[in-house]
Amino acid sequence: MRVRMAPSPTGPLHIGTARTSLYNFLTARHAGGTYVLRIEDTDTARSTLEFERDIIDNLHWLGITWDEGPQAADGDDIGPFAPYRQSLRMELYATEADRLLASGAAYRCWCTPEELEAVRKAQEALKQPPRYNRRCLNLTDAERAAFEADGRKPVIRFKVEPEVIRFDDLVRGEVEFDNSLLGDFVIVRNDGMPLYHFVVVVDDEAMEISHVIRGEDHLSNTPKHIALIRALGYREPRFGHIPLILNADRSKMSKRKSQTAMSAYREQGYLPEAMVNFLAFLGWSPGTEEEIFSLDELADRFEIDKVHKGGAIFDRDRLDHLNGVYIRALADEQLALRLRDFVPAAVADEDLVRMVPLVKERLVKLGDVPELIGFAWEPDDVVAGWYEPADLAPRKGGPEEARAALEGARDTLAALDPADFSAEVLEQRCRAAAEAAGMKAGDFFSPIRMAITGRPISPPLFASLELLGRERSLARIDDALGKLGAVRA
């Protein structure tokens, strides 16, 4: 089995392309087949090396690897059928187009876009299906010469025969189309650039692809491909059309309505293993109630014929949940490593590891870490700037309660030997201080929380104090007391 993914570098790696790539990858891995990456960059106006780099990098990030094709955006292609970039395979396409021309399966057409548009309009007015009227199919030599003399450059059209095309789709079963409804489509532009429907067929044959797994948006293009395959005398691969990933309104997932660039998810701190797990289940399930799967486990269990037919909405809530599951499953040191890029470089690695237990079960995305525990590395005055004096008051109480709690906390912390500055001792002493002040624990702790973390919600208070240390904790409590005093004066 040889499968391939064929992204077009006309944009960053799209969630849908990633899922299609994943399904291809899993299919290949499951069967012990070969996986090929081919870059479809025949649209030179829109293709860029930057996008190619983004696609390859993010595919690698997900853990998807391939046996043949470019391994890096600016690296060499590896594999027996190199090159794997279509822009480098022009001679082959030219040769195959010539074969089609020679056999009469294709012909040159000199119609201009304006003429084509006029014909289309007329057909629509007559409620006829809009398709090419074959004006150039049987031109005389004189007519062709006239067009050439006119400076017109011809496109090459494939002559679609009126026949019913049937195929057994890997996920949809028997499907049939009536090609007599199709117009003769263009396979080579008038600037000599071959077009998608043509090159995809030529390359799949050249690269000996046995299974073509792609999005459902290509289902109705398949009869064109099969017609081309037959005209060229190629072997017909198996086709499998997987359902589309949808926007919340059930239209095809688009940049307009959803976040579609994989890099955006990566930057927010989604874990690749969570993304892979999530994507895999958008249109497939193992048929059991298990739902946490690693890439290897997926490769083991995935079967293309168990893929669903209906499209699936991209559900952020579910992705968030899965991401949390994967974050919590990480060992502290591992999580610290993953968090590295989301925390200022000035924060020492060992300090970062100490922060992990405080944030681990609160993180939805790695990128949430500054919001959760930024107080640990931000300077005291910055943290003090996060709240107003009034925010120090406990839920039920005012400045007086805040002052009482803060003063009680200051005395308690000041009396502690630095060696005893642990969450456990802190909690014990502070509870005692709350009782001495005649306050409920919650009311007593909340002003302290605000003073220490600058926020009304935070990781556990005493662990936060321990993390910060005695001096910085005291300084922040004094800052809070100062803000309180300023109000009173």
Place this chain on the structure above:
RNA sequence: GCCCCCAUCGUCUAGAGGCCUAGGACGCCACCCUUUCAAGGUGGAGAUCACCGGUUCGAAUCCGGUUGGGGGCACCA
């Protein structure tokens, strides 16, 4: 407009004629735990399986139609 595909809780799904008074998960609600927020635990609401007909002793599962949704019909991919 034409062609094709699809259709189970709001969402992702289990379900291949009797195991289904339709199961799980996310989200939502309540309670428990608790210094806040999470995490965790327990419970709950939520689907006449789009609708109508047919086949069958029996249908979410098979067939037909209807409706709804989606995709495709480029000198884009």
